[in-house]
Amino acid sequence: MKKLINYILSLIIIGFAACTPKTTINQEEAGSVITEYLVANPEYKTTRFDFGEIKFSSKNDKLDLAKYKILESKGMVSLALKEASKKFLSKDSSFVYQITLTEKASPLVLKQDEDKATVKVVEYVLSDEKPVDFSQVNSSTAKVTVSLKKVNTDFAPFDKDGSENSNFITKTYKLKLSKDEGWKVQK
Template identity: 65%
Template sequence: MKHKILTALLFIVVAFTSCKDIGKISSEEAGEVITDYLKANQEYKTARFHFGEIKFNSKNEMIELEKYRALEDEGYISMTLQEGKKKFLSKDSSYVYLIKLTEKANDLVLKQDEDKATVKVVLYELASEKPVNFNRVNDNNAKVTVSLKKTNTVFAPFQKNTNENSDFITKTYRLKQDKEEGWKVVK
């Protein structure tokens, strides 16, 4: 008798939990869908990074050399001095370095040519302190606007416009309900 009662209770619990209305979505659930999407499809900003044999001789190029040295200190590139000419009592010195990307830079390099690479300079992550705003378009579609906070990578000094006006961006994603998978982001 106990076995039949437990089986009946289990059946009722399973029936009620499986009858959850998947057509409804809350802001928390929308945030979870966006978070899962961002884990698989990371948002980022890119810049071109030059490597190979590079000559540094002017004052502006020496500032650029310091950026490369900072990358070398963190292990993302290796630098070998090919030629160095220190001019006596002059600020005009000339250095030629052979710069190579290391294995540590692999996660941040998207595309690599002979002497240039496209690298990630800023990564965007879902800001947990700002709420998710969403509008239900119809039963199967929703538009979700989220705030993504910026996180600079080690290649951030190589982007052209480093003086940006905010530490976050807002982005709108379109969600569609799939009968088997539930809510998911569509492009």
């Protein structure tokens, strides 16, 4: 009888030990938690993009028109020339284009108004080169610093603050241990 009670007690203790969540985290597990979080909540940079009926001057807006034509060659927008006029005794001409977003641009368009759209110009993805740097604060929280590399989208030339000081950013996330879900990024 005593052996039976000891056997049952040992099974109960082993069962409780198996059900308790793991309170330590290593570099690989922290990286996979951050990767899972970035899939659900991607990091990106946006800008406002003009479309619709736009007038271009052949002198002053040559670079802007070239940006739109590159987008057209990639299938992101369609350009339709509505009007072309040459100023009298001038080398400058003006063009009016109807610019329309195509279906191919939809994954990069976040918000769309009548003649402006908020588009992704840069997406940040977890860098493979720099390892995940983490420190476990206590048994249920950890701080993880990762390097996110910059991936330009087709709309990157329209970024008004397109300074290319670096091709990555570092970001720190706080991980919290949940009894039900394990390690998760705390928002």
